[in-house]
Amino acid sequence: MPTLIGSIPTTQADDLELAKRILNGQENLSSSISVLQKSLEGIFKSKEMYLFNRGREALYFALKTLGINPNDEVIIQAMTCVAVITPILWLNARPVYVDINENDFNIDVTDLEKKITSKTRAIVVQHTFGNISNMKKISEIARKHNIYIIEDCAHLFYTDYSKTDINKYSDISFFSFAQDKGISAVQGGLVVVNNPQFKKIAMDLYLNIEDQNPKQALYNAKYIQLWSMIKKYYFTPILPFQKRITLGKALVMIFRKLGMIKQQATSSVEETPIMNRISDVQSALLLNQLKKCDYINNRREELVNIYNEKLSLEIANKTNTKHLLRYPILLQNPILVMKALQNRQYICGRWYNTMVFPMHENLDKVGYVSGSCPKAEVLVKSILNLPTNIDLEDDEAIEIAKIVNENGKSFKFSN
Numbered sequence: 001m002p003t004l005i006g007s008i009p010t011t012q013a014d015d016l017e018l019a020k021r022i023l024n025g026q027e028n029l030s031s032s033i034s035v036l037q038k039s040l041e042g043i044f045k046s047k048e049m050y051l052f053n054r055g056r057e058a059l060y061f062a063l064k065t066l067g068i069n070p071n072d073e074v075i076i077q078a079m080t081c082v083a084v085i086t087p088i089l090w091l092n093a094r095p096v097y098v099d100i101n102e103n104d105f106n107i108d109v110t111d112l113e114k115k116i117t118s119k120t121r122a123i124v125v126q127h128t129f130g131n132i133s134n135m136k137k138i139s140e141i142a143r144k145h146n147i148y149i150i151e152d153c154a155h156l157f158y159t160d161y162s163k164t165d166i167n168k169y170s171d172i173s174f175f176s177f178a179q180d181k182g183i184s185a186v187q188g189g190l191v192v193v194n195n196p197q198f199k200k201i202a203m204d205l206y207l208n209i210e211d212q213n214p215k216q217a218l219y220n221a222k223y224i225q226l227w228s229m230i231k232k233y234y235f236t237p238i239l240p241f242q243k244r245i246t247l248g249k250a251l252v253m254i255f256r257k258l259g260m261i262k263q264q265a266t267s268s269v270e271e272t273p274i275m276n277r278i279s280d281v282q283s284a285l286l287l288n289q290l291k292k293c294d295y296i297n298n299r300r301e302e303l304v305n306i307y308n309e310k311l312s313l314e315i316a317n318k319t320n321t322k323h324l325l326r327y328p329i330l331l332q333n334p335i336l337v338m339k340a341l342q343n344r345q346y347i348c349g350r351w352y353n354t355m356v357f358p359m360h361e362n363l364d365k366v367g368y369v370s371g372s373c374p375k376a377e378v379l380v381k382s383i384l385n386l387p388t389n390i391d392l393e394d395d396e397a398i399e400i401a402k403i404v405n406e407n408g409k410s411f412k413f414s415n
């Protein structure tokens, strides 16, 4: 089976079986949402929690709960996903971009202080790839300027946060269960309200949020079924004597055209605000993943250890983070290495090879001022993500490291 970093990398045979049972009407879904809520209450120690169709809808809810108004400035880091900017724009608020650190790709606290103005109302703190941001320092800055903090935990999910700074310093945290996230329901989002001041506001706001229609909910189970098929044929050539045109790629095109599978983020900003609750189908899929969450994170840790050990010293990741959603490296020639890996059926990724992924043009439309985050502008050109997919075997990770070492030219960041 080829390795594809982007689509359902945490989905295994049991998830596929569950998706099929759901599609055949053989799964009783009546209590899946309440069981999921109970399980999450155990993890988040009964803090206020709200479940959504997608992570960006959870962020929209968080911004609304904090009372963000048109023209308010919301700080976010450069090198992020368009899904993070979209809800800020839905509120007609202004995204303000802060530069990043070259090691963990998280917000640079020195630049953060410089970008705060009298109009700044909130900071969205992204834990990029699972690297946890310096929450203590950020909260000191936020307190000094009377600014709210929203934690973007889209790149990590644990069953125990007690030994981390997650959920401790922010007003609200949000999570994503999208197709390429830590655990996945194909789509899904969660808000955890950490500051009791916002409990009642959030509760009232959630009362008005609508359920999805049943057809929309089934999309997630269907996606798993379709992508499992695509994966099987991803590298099967349609015509003899060539490798480029494959059955899997043709299926992706057809299913996308028919709207049966959607890209999670595109280069255009979604215009219309939307906020739906999570469905029973997503909840059932997510519960199955939640059972495997520790196993998935442990496997990520094993793969990260292999990359750390086998990649050359100049190329290996410089953080101590073990549960990396993707293993980021910096190279002078990321595209060449990506192609070399693809020839061995390893599809890697490039989160985020632009300031607001996957937008490569018209960044002014999402409020990015060219030159305002110089470090990020350099780093986006060199980034490559190696897979930490759970089904990746040890010897495959070793082979990936070998290909990278043989083909990659290490990139050294200099100011």
Ligand SMILES: Cc1ncc(COP(=O)(O)O)c(C=O)c1O
Pocket: 054, 055, 056, 057, 080, 081, 083, 084, 126, 152, 154, 155, 176, 177, 178, 187, 188, 189, 264, 265
């Ligand atoms: C850092 C980050 N935050 C938030 C999101 C939004 O997640 P969703 O796709 O569930 O809306 C994404 C999506 O890729 C992301 O990468």
